[in-house]
Amino acid sequence: MKKAMKAEMVVLDRGHLDPVSVRRAGKILLAGGLVAFPTETVYGLGGNALDPDASRRIYAAKGRPSDNPLIVHIADLEALPLLTREIPDAARKAAESFWPGPLTMILPKSDKVPYETTGGLDTVAVRMPSDPLALALIRAGGGYVAAPSANTSGRPSPTTASHVAEDLGDSIDMILDGGQVEIGLESTIVDFTVPVPTILRPGYYHPDRLAKVLGDVRIDPGLLSQDSGIRPKAPGMRYRHYAPKAELTIVEGRPENVTEAIRRLCEKAEKEGKKAGILASQENAGSYDRGVLKVVGSLAREETIARKLYEVLREFDETGVDVIYSEAFHTPQIGQAVMNRLLKAAGHRVMRV
Ligand code: AMP
Numbered sequence: 001m002k003k004a005m006k007a008e009m010v011v012l013d014r015g016h017l018d019p020v021s022v023r024r025a026g027k028i029l030l031a032g033g034l035v036a037f038p039t040e041t042v043y044g045l046g047g048n049a050l051d052p053d054a055s056r057r058i059y060a061a062k063g064r065p066s067d068n069p070l071i072v073h074i075a076d077l078e079a080l081p082l083l084t085r086e087i088p089d090a091a092r093k094a095a096e097s098f099w100p101g102p103l104t105m106i107l108p109k110s111d112k113v114p115y116e117t118t119g120g121l122d123t124v125a126v127r128m129p130s131d132p133l134a135l136a137l138i139r140a141g142g143g144y145v146a147a148p149s150a151n152t153s154g155r156p157s158p159t160t161a162s163h164v165a166e167d168l169g170d171s172i173d174m175i176l177d178g179g180q181v182e183i184g185l186e187s188t189i190v191d192f193t194v195p196v197p198t199i200l201r202p203g204y205y206h207p208d209r210l211a212k213v214l215g216d217v218r219i220d221p222g223l224l225s226q227d228s229g230i231r232p233k234a235p236g237m238r239y240r241h242y243a244p245k246a247e248l249t250i251v252e253g254r255p256e257n258v259t260e261a262i263r264r265l266c267e268k269a270e271k272e273g274k275k276a277g278i279l280a281s282q283e284n285a286g287s288y289d290r291g292v293l294k295v296v297g298s299l300a301r302e303e304t305i306a307r308k309l310y311e312v313l314r315e316f317d318e319t320g321v322d323v324i325y326s327e328a329f330h331t332p333q334i335g336q337a338v339m340n341r342l343l344k345a346a347g348h349r350v351m352r353v
C-alpha cells in the first residue's frame with residue numbers, strides 16, 4: 001500500500017517570489033504530482049491538466065465525484081488555442097476585459113484535453129488567474145494547470161494555506177502558502193458554447209458588469225429556482241457544498257426583525273439544550289447577547305464579507321455548535337455570489353421574518 005505522505009508547506013511572498021521554490025513546485029506538476037496554490041479567488045489544487053493521471057489524482061485527493069469537471073488554469077492568452085476547437089468572438093472580448101481575473105469560460109474542448117479533466121464533457125472550463133504566484137506556478141508547471149478548489153469535496157473552499165493543510169495535508173505533494181486570498185469566493189463561470197453567453201455560477205463579476213462588455217448575458221435557469229426541476233448546467237452546482245457540520249438557517253427580513261428573530265431562535269435552541277451560533281454583519285453584531293457570535297464582515301464593505309465567509313463557516317465546525325442562524329447579505333456587487341454560497345451551505349433553509 002502507498003504510504004500517506006505529508007505535503008511540504010512552502011511560504012512564498014507574492015511581491016518577491018522565490019524562483020527556486022516556484023521551479024521546484026513546477027517540477028512536481030510536470031512529474032504528475034499535486035501542488036496547492038493561492039489564486040485571487042480561493043486556493044486551488046493543481047495538477048497537469050493535460051495528464052489524465054494527474055486529474056485522477058486530483059479527484060481522489062478531494063473525494064470529488066469524477067463527473068464534476070476541473071477548471072484549466074493558464075497564464076498567457078497564447079496558451080488558449082491548444083485547449084479549444086474554437087474561440088467565439090464573445091469569449092475573445094471577455095478575455096480582453098476580464099483576464100487575468102475571476103472569470104471562467106466554458107469552451108468547446110480540443111483533443112489535447114483529456115476527458116479525465118473535463119469529467120467526460122466535450123467542453124472545457126478555462127481561467128487565467130491574476131495572482132502573481134498562481135501565474136508563476138502555471139508557467140513553471142508547463143502552462144496548463146487543472147485546479148479545483150483545494151478542499152475536501154463538500155467542505156467550504158479554502159482561503160488560507162492552513163485550510164488546505166487541514167483537508168489535504170496528507171494526500172498531496174506541496175502547499176504553496178501565499179497568505180490569505182484576496183476575493184474569497186470562486187470565479188464567475190460563463191458558458192460560451194451557447195448562442196448567448198450564460199452564467200453557470202455567480203461570482204465576483206456581477207452579471208451587469210459582464211453585460212456591459214458582452215451585450216446580452218443570460219443566467220442558467222437551473223440556478224434561479226430550486227423547485228423548477230431544471231438542473232444547473234455546471235455539474236458542481238448540483239452537489240451539496242460548502243456545508244458546515246451544524247444545521248444552518250438563513251433569516252431574512254428587515255434588520256430589526258432579523259436580529260430580534262435570531263435572538264429568539266437562539267434562546268429557544270438553548271432551552272432545548274442545543275448550542276447556537278450566529279453569523280452576523282459588523283453592523284448588527286451589537287444586537288446579540290447570546291450564542292456563539294461570528295462577525296463575517298461589514299455590509300458597507302462587501303468585499304470583507306466575501307473574503308471571510310468560508311473561514312467563518314469552517315470556524316463554526318470547531319466550536320461544536322448544533323445550529324447556526326445567519327443574517328442574509330444582499331450587497332450590491334458580490335451579494336448574489338455570497339448568497340448563492342450561503343444558500344447552499346444552508347441547504348436552502350430560509351426563514352422570512
Ligand atoms: P471548482 O474548481 O471547485 O470551483 O469547481 C469548478 C466548477 O466548474 C464546478 O462547478 C464545475 O462543475 C464547473 N465546470 C467545470 N468545467 C465545466 C464544463 N465544461 N461545463 C460546465 N461546468 C463546468
Ligand code: MG
Binds near residue numbers: 148149157
Ligand atoms: Mg470547489
